[in-house]
Every structure is written in C-alpha cells, then in structure tokens.
Amino acid sequence: MSPILKPGTSWPDLYDRCARIAPEAFHHDRLLNHVGGKWQRTGTSGEATSPVDGSTIAGPPRLDAAQAEEAVAAAVEQHRKWAAIPLKERKSRTLAALAELHTHRDLLALLLVWEIGKPWRLATADVDRCIEGVEWYVEQIDPMLHGRTPLHGPISNIASWNYPMSVLMHAMLVQALAGNAVIAKAPTDGGVACLTLATALAVRHGLPLTLVSGSGRELSPVLVGSPDIGCLSFVGGRGVGGEIVTGLDATKRHVLEQEGLNCWGVWEFGDWDTLRPQIRKSFDYAKQRCTAYPRYVVQRSLFDSFLSVYLEAVREVTFGHPLAVTSPGDDLPALDFGPLITDAKAKELDDVVNEAITKGGVPLYRGTLSSGRFLPDQQMSAYFAPVAILAPPPSSPLHHAEPFGPVDTIVLVDTEAELLAAMNASNGALVASLSCDDEAVARRLAGEVNAFKFGYGKARSRGDRSEVFGGRGASWRGAFVGGELLVHAVTQGPPGERLYGNFPSYSLYPPT
Structure with missing residues (x-):
C-alpha cells in the first residue's frame, strides 16, 4: 500500500487551526508582525515553499x-x-x-x-x-x-x-x-x-x-x-x-x-559496538545543526574496522516525507531526517559532493532517494541521501567547512600530531569527540583540541x-x-x- 499524508496534518489544516487560535496574527491572506504590543499588517506579504514537498506555505512579511x-x-x-x-x-x-x-x-x-x-x-x-x-x-x-x-x-x-x-x-x-x-x-x-x-x-x-x-x-x-x-x-x-x-x-x-567543523576522532580504539549507534544518531535532522559531526578523523590502522561499523550504521539511516503513513491511524514515522531546508541547498550540496569526488575524494557510500519513504509522485527536490567521502581534496569546501547536510568526510591519520591537526582544521569548533580506549590518552589529546565541549566516546550537544x-x-x-x-x-x-x-x-x- 502506498503511503498517504497523515489526515489532519496538511498545511491548510494547520493554518486554519492557527487562525482559529490566534486570529490576530494569522489572517486569511498573510501572517502579521508584532510591533509595539500590536499585530500589524506592515511589510510586503509573501509566500514560501515547504521543503517537504515543494508546496506553497505562508512566508514572512x-x-x-x-x-x-x-x-x-x-x-x-x-x-x-x-x-x-x-x-x-x-x-x-x-x-x-x-x-x-x-x-x-x-x-x-x-x-x-x-x-x-x-x-x-x-x-x-x-x-x-x-x-x-x-x-x-x-x-x-x-x-x-x-x-x-x-x-x-x-x-x-x-x-x-x-x-x-x-x-x-x-x-x-x-x-x-x-x-x-x-x-x-x-x-x-x-x-x-x-x-x-x-x-x-x-x-x-x-x-x-x-x-x-x-x-x-x-x-x-x-x-x-x-x-x-x-x-x-x-x-x-x-x-x-x-x-x-x-x-x-x-x-x-x-x-x-x-559554525565550526566539529570532528570525531578514532584513535587506539576497539569498542565498535558503542560507536555504531553514535554514527547512526549523528544523522539526526540531516546534520543541519551547529553541533553535528560531519568529519571523522580515523587512525589508519583502524580504518577497516571503522568502515565496517560505519557502513552498517549509515545503511540503517531512515529519511523521507515526515508525515507519510501507511494507514490513517498510524503514528507519524520515526525518521532520522526529512528534506534539507531548500531545494537550492540540496542542489548546492550535490554539486559540492560531485566536485570533491571528481578532484580525488573517494566515495565510500552514496545513498539514493529510492530508499526513502515518500508519497506517490511528490516533489523530492529538497531531499538528499547520505554520502560519505574519504579524503576530500584540500580545494573542496568539504575539506575545511561543515556541509550542513547528511554528508560525512573521513580523514586517515598515522600520528597523534596528524590527528590533532585534522581535528583542528577549522580554527575552532563548538564540539568535538574522541573514541579511545585509554582514558589517560584521551584526556591528554582532548587538551589539544580547539573545541568548547569535548566528548569521550560520546557526542556533545548544545545542552x-x-x-x-x-x-x-x-x-x-x-x-x-x-x-x-x-x-x-x-x-x-x-x-x-x-x-x-x-x-x-x-x-x-x-x-x-
């Protein structure tokens, strides 16, 4: 059975509910701004496009x-x-x-x-x-x-x-x-x-x-x-x-x-069962947040083990239309992410990924939209499937900046000095993490990472x-x-x- 839109969740339904609850702010033809203690029809009204399916929704005046x-x-x-x-x-x-x-x-x-x-x-x-x-x-x-x-x-x-x-x-x-x-x-x-x-x-x-x-x-x-x-x-x-x-x-x-390029290091590590769910969770909201982890810095000798758990985790990631259900009474799907914020962002990210691969980056994983959950014939231009690239070239934005999308880059290192240099690639970050079996080594290395919050084998968030x-x-x-x-x-x-x-x-x- 093809998925359907959950009844009662359409944009017109929601806007009507808002207009009943707050008619002073939601007029039939536009949203209002609140200035000087009053709702005002100032500014030029406009429409916006929902990234979910490309439909028209209310835009900001x-x-x-x-x-x-x-x-x-x-x-x-x-x-x-x-x-x-x-x-x-x-x-x-x-x-x-x-x-x-x-x-x-x-x-x-x-x-x-x-x-x-x-x-x-x-x-x-x-x-x-x-x-x-x-x-x-x-x-x-x-x-x-x-x-x-x-x-x-x-x-x-x-x-x-x-x-x-x-x-x-x-x-x-x-x-x-x-x-x-x-x-x-x-x-x-x-x-x-x-x-x-x-x-x-x-x-x-x-x-x-x-x-x-x-x-x-x-x-x-x-x-x-x-x-x-x-x-x-x-x-x-x-x-x-x-x-x-x-x-x-x-x-x-x-x-x-x-923003900063938040990095997750893997050094002298072997507890792979604990890392696998962390990799899956890192794809929440398509990594569209300031504390996302889009870069893994991995000890070269551990790369085979890392890649095995990474591929298992990324293949479990679920995405698609956030309101698509099989039957009207079904709960809304527990997806990892839906669309990117705009179709222009999806196109920009696709161009960046293709350029990085053309210039020497190694595509370790490239998902397809066919694995997503969508309504029949819906527009999908703002959606982007997970991607992982090994060794993005220095000329690529993926080398030094966060993609703000479901794209991971992986850099291999052989020494502690290389590990720290790679984790400090963006001149400061909000968060960083390190998976390392030796706590003393992990704490010593943490002191050299230029991030505000540091996680020992776990992700850090805004809090x-x-x-x-x-x-x-x-x-x-x-x-x-x-x-x-x-x-x-x-x-x-x-x-x-x-x-x-x-x-x-x-x-x-x-x-x-």
Whole structure:
C-alpha cells in the first residue's frame, strides 16, 4: 500500500487551526508582525515553499529598514516599562505563556515539520526543550539575578532557521524573564509561522516580544547597529556572522554563535559496538545543526574496522516525507531526517559532493532517494541521501567547512600530531569527540583540541538548563550562554565585570 499524508496534518489544516487560535496574527491572506504590543499588517506579504514537498506555505512579511527602526523604537519603550516590573510578576507571566505553548505543543511541532522539514520526533523535541528549559529558568533565576539589572535597551535576536523553538524562542523568553524587552527577526528560510504562533501565545500574557521579518541585508543594519539595542544575540554561519561583526560596535554586549567543523576522532580504539549507534544518531535532522559531526578523523590502522561499523550504521539511516503513513491511524514515522531546508541547498550540496569526488575524494557510500519513504509522485527536490567521502581534496569546501547536510568526510591519520591537526582544521569548533580506549590518552589529546565541549566516546550537544555553551576560535564571539551565563549575558552586573566569552580584548573560559 502506498503511503498517504497523515489526515489532519496538511498545511491548510494547520493554518486554519492557527487562525482559529490566534486570529490576530494569522489572517486569511498573510501572517502579521508584532510591533509595539500590536499585530500589524506592515511589510510586503509573501509566500514560501515547504521543503517537504515543494508546496506553497505562508512566508514572512518583508519589512524595510524604516519599519525596522520603528520596531526598535517601540521595543525601547516596552523595555523601559518592563524593566520596572518585579521579578515575581515576570515569572508568573512567563509560566502562563509556557502553559499556552504546552497546550498547543503538537501544532507548533507540525508547523516545524512543514516549514523546516523536521521529522515529528525532532520537531516535538524542539518544542519540548523550549518549554522545559524556560520552566527551569523560572525556578532557578532568582539567585542568577542577584545584584544584576536589565541592560540599557532591548535584546536583538537574529537566528538561523534550524531551531526556532529550543534556541530562538527559548532565548527570547529567558531574556524577557531577566527583565528585558526582546526583538526577534524571523528566519527567512523557515519557521516564521511557528514563531508567530508562539509569539501570539506569549504576548497575551504581557511579555514584551517584538517579532519582525524581512531581508537580513535590509534589517540587519538596524537590528545590529542601533545604539538603542542593549545586546545582539546571533546564531548562524561564519560568513553572515563576519558581516554582522563589521557593523557591530565592539563595546556593545553581544553573543555570536557561529559554525565550526566539529570532528570525531578514532584513535587506539576497539569498542565498535558503542560507536555504531553514535554514527547512526549523528544523522539526526540531516546534520543541519551547529553541533553535528560531519568529519571523522580515523587512525589508519583502524580504518577497516571503522568502515565496517560505519557502513552498517549509515545503511540503517531512515529519511523521507515526515508525515507519510501507511494507514490513517498510524503514528507519524520515526525518521532520522526529512528534506534539507531548500531545494537550492540540496542542489548546492550535490554539486559540492560531485566536485570533491571528481578532484580525488573517494566515495565510500552514496545513498539514493529510492530508499526513502515518500508519497506517490511528490516533489523530492529538497531531499538528499547520505554520502560519505574519504579524503576530500584540500580545494573542496568539504575539506575545511561543515556541509550542513547528511554528508560525512573521513580523514586517515598515522600520528597523534596528524590527528590533532585534522581535528583542528577549522580554527575552532563548538564540539568535538574522541573514541579511545585509554582514558589517560584521551584526556591528554582532548587538551589539544580547539573545541568548547569535548566528548569521550560520546557526542556533545548544545545542552540544556545549567549546561554552559560557547565556542573556541572563530566559532564564537562574545558572551557564552547556558545556565547562569545566559542570564549574565543579558543583564548588567557590577562595575568592571568580566563575562565568560570571546571578546575583542580578552577570552575567558568557565572552569571545566
């Protein structure tokens, strides 16, 4: 029997549900932005394309720079009033907003499926991590704010599309809980409907959230450069991050999370049964996340054993249409990933892979879309099957940068010096891991790897709640986050305070 779309999960069905729940934000013909405490039909409305099947979905309204300036001015006024509200009331309002998010958790997750292609399992996890993470901050924030005050102006958030809830909305709610008004630019490539619904549910309880959308080139000079902004929080790639830094006042509080080539080393190792499931899990969401592991650095003498477990793991990876079921009553499929964020990204990645192989990279594994789970005759242009390449040539982007797709590269080494050089290929990373049977050797080598978090035989992630997060080298600029560090990053402490982070004049890392 051919798969069918799970009844009740079509985009029109979901949009109608949103319009019934939040008619102020979801009009019949377009989404609205939230500025100055009101939903406004400003900007040029537009449509977007779902990566799931190429169908048309709601796109972000496009504001211009003048409208962005008006939004910042309105947020400044909100900030002045909100900063005077006692913490007890801020906590009460935040909990009320979280209760609404929890009520509509499944709808928020289904919006993520259509907008950014997340499988159901990962989409619900994104929403749950947001809600549970902010609940933790409500319980723990009192001592974190001792002796601290809100910043002089609202927090400006510019984030990538891959984690609209657990990264962007989570940060917005904690920033507001800490006493700041918040401005967020909806990602252009996906997630605007989910963020619109989440914002609509939160602002009903008086939280000072501004949601705008539009071209980054048009809005970034305002959202980055305005002297009224108290802090800039950015999550994205090094290219865009570098452009933002050029327009950023070095004295302004900032948090810039950028990419790095996260590597997994295999050295003097033999417990292959523990590595195999780690390789499979690394393909979650097609490696479209900042803590994905797209590079394995393997001791040459172990390559035959590594390749055996690697091929077993990659052949188990499942992908396809996230909402395709066999029967109407079936649960949604537990896929490892769905599409890439756009068909253009899939085409770009295919070109990069083919070029790397043409110039000498060895294709160890090339999956095909025929092994995926799809609806009959659906468009599949944004999908990309797993690929593994041995020894990508130095001229290839795969040699030194993360592909942000289900493509692994493998580099063989013979000495510890070569291992460390290969694992430090991108001048800093967010995470790294090493599979090594000798703990003493593993810890010695870990000290030479330029990554913020290090995993001994296991993957590291961004982390939740009290776990701090940052980056080394070019992977991070500004204050680190996580736990009390996130609260400190968006509040003013005592005179002369030196926050943990990478700043133009110093770098300071928390104890590990």
